[in-house]
Amino acid sequence: MSSEISSFRIDVPQEQLDDLHRRLTAVRWPDEAPGVGWAQGIPLDYIRELAGYWRDSYDWRAQEARLNTFPQFRTEIDGHELHFVHVRSAEPGALPLVLTHGWPGSIVEFLELIGPLTDPVAHGGDAADAFHVVVPTIPGYGLSGPAVGWSPTRAARAWAELMSRLGYDRYAAHGEDTGAAISRELAVIDAEHVVAVHLTMIASATVTAETADPGDPAEQHAARLAQRAQYELGAYAMLQASRPQTLSYALTDSPVGQLAWIVERFKDWTDSADVPEDAVDRDAMLTNVMIYWLNGTAGSSARYYYESAATWGRTEPDTDVPVAVAVLPHDIGVPVRRIAEKNHNIVRWTEFARGGHFAAMEVPDLLIDDLRGAFRDYRG
Structure with a gap:
């Protein structure tokens, strides 16, 4: 395995964009039951309008140029060419921080955070942060x-190697969704170097109607979210955990299929009222979809669910690494502190007044403040 790190720049061939345009022009649309709104999935009129905007108004080249303003690299770890963004701060006391997205996210989730985190003074903050x-x-x-055989544990090992390869002996970690699982695994397998972690999810720290404290409104809210996640919103997870290959044919061949599969998650999991754009920027959401479409990773990203399904419901190994948790009220599920404290060293617990699953896209201001506060005591 080579330890070489090489620069990377996104440069999508025009033929791929032309092919996408042709497919979006030739969509075969389904029928729809009248008056159902979002109850049976994405409404036909909404997805047709969004697909039309994607084809005629969305500017990939502008988004590509913006992505390329951030230094990007590739390096081989555990037999795979790993892509990453790496932005060093000019501040001498800066703390290394690895940010990890989840499904159906990407590096697009964190673009609004990079500037304020690396250059806090330019964004009204303190150089010490x-x-x-x-x-x-x-x-x-x-x-x-695309990749085969990867899980949060294997990814965490790769992250530990990456941070070592970059010369970071002490670092912090933040993650959302699958990224939270990976960040937590880092605290277990690389505790010697991870100074603290910040999570928006702890999968094992949820409650049900039977296990929630009946006198605690926060736990009752968590139980309602858990029930909705299991019985209304959880079909996507069961399909990805059991038949990711079958799903991949539809999503890899149809851009509208890929669009609908991801955008529905943005509607269901965010602090939105009528459409996902109530919570996240439309072009940012489409850029996230493009990252999946252009790289053909619908199936391989779904396989993470298949690879991890055997561990669902298990309590994670104990960790003594300091853990900060941010709870988003409109997330697909929220952790409960008394459960989390059984096997985590909880040092900070912040309950946001707004926001959902894609915290870095929905409430970047709140998340930036919480990351600064969470890691302030672990800088050296």
Whole structure:
């Protein structure tokens, strides 16, 4: 395995964009039951309008240029070419921080965070809160390309190697969704170097109607979210955990299929009222979809669910690494502190007043403040 790190720049061939345009022009649309709104999935009129905007108004080249303003690299780790963004702060006391996306996310989730985290003074902050920021793309996702046999544990081992390769002996970690699982695994397998982690999810720290404290409104809210996640919103997870290959044919061949599969998650999991754009920027959401479409990673990203399904419901190994948790009220599920404290060293617990699953896209201001506060005591 080579330890070489090479520069990377996104440069999508025009033929791929032309092919996407042809496919979006030749969509075969389904029928729809009248008056159902979002109850049976994405409404036909909404997805037709969004697909039309994607084809006629969305500017990939502008988004590509913006992505390329961030230094990007590739390096081989555990047999796979890993893509990552790496932005070093000019502040001498900056703390290295690895940010990890989840499904169906990408590095696009964190673009609004990189500037304020690496250059806090330019964004109204304190130089003492600066970070060197590393944003890897999980193998099997987006710009790291298709992959087989990867799980959060294997990804965490790769992250530990990456941070070592970059020369970071002490670092912090933040993750959302699958990224939270990977960040937590880092605290277990690389505790010697991880000073603290910040999570928006702890999968094992949820409650049900039977296990929630009946006198605690927060736990009752968590139980309602858990029930909705299991019985209304969980079909996507069962399909990806059991038949990712079958799903991949539809999503890899149809851009509208890929669009609908991801955008529905943005509607269901965010602090949105009528459409996902109530919570996240439309072009940012489409750029996230493009990262999956252009790199053909619908199936390989879904396989993470298949690879991890055997561990669902298990309590994670104990960790003594300091853990900060941010709870988003409109997430697909929220952790409960008394459960989390059984096997985590919880040092900070912040309950946001707004926001959902894609915290870095929905409430970047709140997340930036919480990351600064969470890691302030672990800088040296």
